[in-house]
Structures are given as structure tokens and as C-alpha cells.
Amino acid sequence: MSLSLPGEPADARSLTDVVVQLQAALDGRSSWFAPVRSAIVFVVDGLGARNLSQRAAYARTLTAAGGRRAVARTVFPSTTAAALTSLLTGADPGEHGIVGYRVRVPGTDVVSNQLTGWQDDGLDPMTWQRSEPLLQRWQAIQRPAFVVSRARYRGTGFSVATMRGADFIGVDDLRERALTAAALAGQHPGSLIYLYAPELDTIGHRHGWQSDQWAAQLEMLDGVVRSFSAALGPGVGAVVTADHGMVDVPRHRQVLLEDGDALVDGVRQIAGEPRMLHVYAEDGASDAVLAAWREAEASRSWVMSRDEAIAAGLFGRTTDAVRPRIGDVIVAARAGIAYYDDRLADKAPQRMIGQHGSLTDEERAVPLIKLGALAAL
Secondary structure (H helix, E strand, C coil), X not given: CCCCCCCCCCCCCEHHHHHHHHHHHHCCCCCCCCCCCEEEEEEECCCCHHHHHHCHHHXXXXXXXXXXXXXXXCCXXXXXXXXXXXXXXXXXXXXXXXXXXXXXXXXXXXXXXXXXCCCCCCCCCCCCCCCCCHHHHHHHCCCXXXXXXXXHHCCCHHHHHHHCCCEXXXXXXXXXXXXXXXXXXXXXXXXXXXXXXXXXXXXXXXXXXXXXXXHHHHHHHHHHHHHHHHHCCCCEEEEEECCCCCEECCHHHEEEECCCCHHHCCEEEEEEECCEXXXXXXXXXXXXXXXXXXXXXXXXXXEEXXXXXXXXXXXXXXXXXCHHHCCCEEEEECCCCEEEECCCCCCHHHHCCEECCCCCHHHHEEEEEEEEHHHHC
């Protein structure tokens, strides 16, 4: 059947290629960026291009430096674990294997959180994530590579899986973090630096991107970007981007899955996240599960089988090793809704307002704003 999936702009730039192009810019051969002496990718978690444009009054520095074409497309699922892994490996989720926020470990009933569950779930960050990190590759050719992030992310399973090979600098204050990255770029010619800011995403999940709290955090971030840009030395370029955008889903728009619901018949595990479910069926039940979800939810979500999602290229090139990590049924919200398994004891996730993971432009369009020496092209 036709899935009527949203099309990609013909000239869309992929988040997956950003660090690859920065490495090329450091060697003077990028098709996106001007040649630079050192390069910084500044990732603002949760800052969608649509969110930014609709709150432009709170982000005058970012807005002035950007413009209509300063946009890239993040991966599917449009979620931190998958997107940052693609950014930092240059590979599609179907290749690197981080295909969502929560996924079932094949052959088990373990549903693993791909940001925080590595050690508890017995996942080896050296092998579960299947692609070589770009920062490790950069260090291997004797080029400086740094990660500047919150100190608590040092040595986590996700950090090892995606950022190994780089020198990790832990700085908790956002302004100090950004200025540290700018200073490192000046002190280490030829360096590639990953700068990460999760603060806006945290506010968005808690209060929603349309809240006063989100606007205030964006305004503070914009001031940090202004100081950061002014601190970039000669020949140092930076690009501000994000892993995903956000959609606000108030509680009355939540879809709660309960015992006795036809949508959980034949279902062994529900993973993914509220706007992009991986539904894992009991043996032999995948067709019935797909039919039930399609009948009930096709008017407000894209509902497809694993094979259909892979054939449509949603996960990019997908290897045989990664296929079984993907749900038997994929449910990607099209309307402003979010799905929750209400049978679970932990109701805390249901308090989140800002959501992401699906295929809408609000979730997949992210900024690609050039600063410093990168702004020359």
C-alpha cells in the first residue's frame, strides 16, 4: 500500500553529513563550508528550525546569522540517540544501529534506553553502536578532537559509543562551556570540536517549546551564542545545529494504551518513544498487530511494517544486523498526539509536554547556522 510519507526537499542537507563536511572544510575541500583552521559543531538539543523561526524575537543573534536556507534535516527517528549518533559517525541509523530512544535487544525481552541504559542492559558501546566515530577517526590521523559537554556525560555508554577518541572536557555552565570550546579551537589548529547544550531540550520536555520558560532559555542561549561567536579566533568556524525539533502535546492529546485495548493484542513489547513507536509483536502476530494499528490509527499516524519502513528508506541504508532491532510495526505520529503504554507503573514520562521522534517538519527540520570563518561561504 502507499504510505503517503512526507517528501524530502530536493536540496535538503542531512544532519548526518555535517561533521563529515566540517572535516572536509578543515582540509579545504568542503562543498558546504569555507576552508577553516579549526571547526566547532555546536549542537543545541531540541532547537528545531520551525521552533526557532516562531520564537525569533528571543533569538536575534541566531536569526540574523541564519536565514531561510540555514536548515538541515535530521534523521528518523528524530530523537537524540539516533540523531547524535548519525552526526558523530556520518552513518544512517540503519547502519549504526541506534534506531530509537528505546529499542528491544534482539532475542531478548530487554528494552534498552539508548542514552542511559547501556551498562544496566549489558550493551557493549564498542560493538552495539556499529560505525566508527568520526572523532576517533580524526584522532587516528593525529588531528586534535575535543568534546565539550556537561561533566556527567563523561564515560557514559553513549559517550563511549559515539565520541570515543576525543578528549572530553566537562563544563557544567553553558556560557563557560561555549567559551571553552572557542578557546580550544584557537589553541589547537586543525581541531574538530563537538560542543553540546542539552538545556533547551530539558525545558522543552518539561514545559513545552511554546512556554515562557522555553522562550527565556532560548533568549539566554542566544546571548551565549553571541559571546561564543565574538570569541572565535581567526580562521575558526562554527556551525550551530540541533538533533531534532519539538511538538507540544498537552495531556488531553495523549493516547493511553491499556489492558484490553485491541492495540496491545499480540504485542510483546512497546518501545521507541511517544511520537514514534517500535511495536514488537508476539511470534506470528505481526500481521494482525499491523492491521489493528492501521485500522485504528492511520488517520493520525503513519503506520507501517518493518519491511515497509526500511523499503521507504526511513532508517537509511539498513544492514541485516540492525533489521531485528526495528519494531515489527512502526507508528509515527502525524497529528499532535503522543502514545503511552499506561500499563507501565512509571507515569513520569506522561508529564512531558515537548515531544519529538516522528516525521513532521517541526521535528525533522533543524538549524544549520554558520558562524566565524564558516560564514564566508
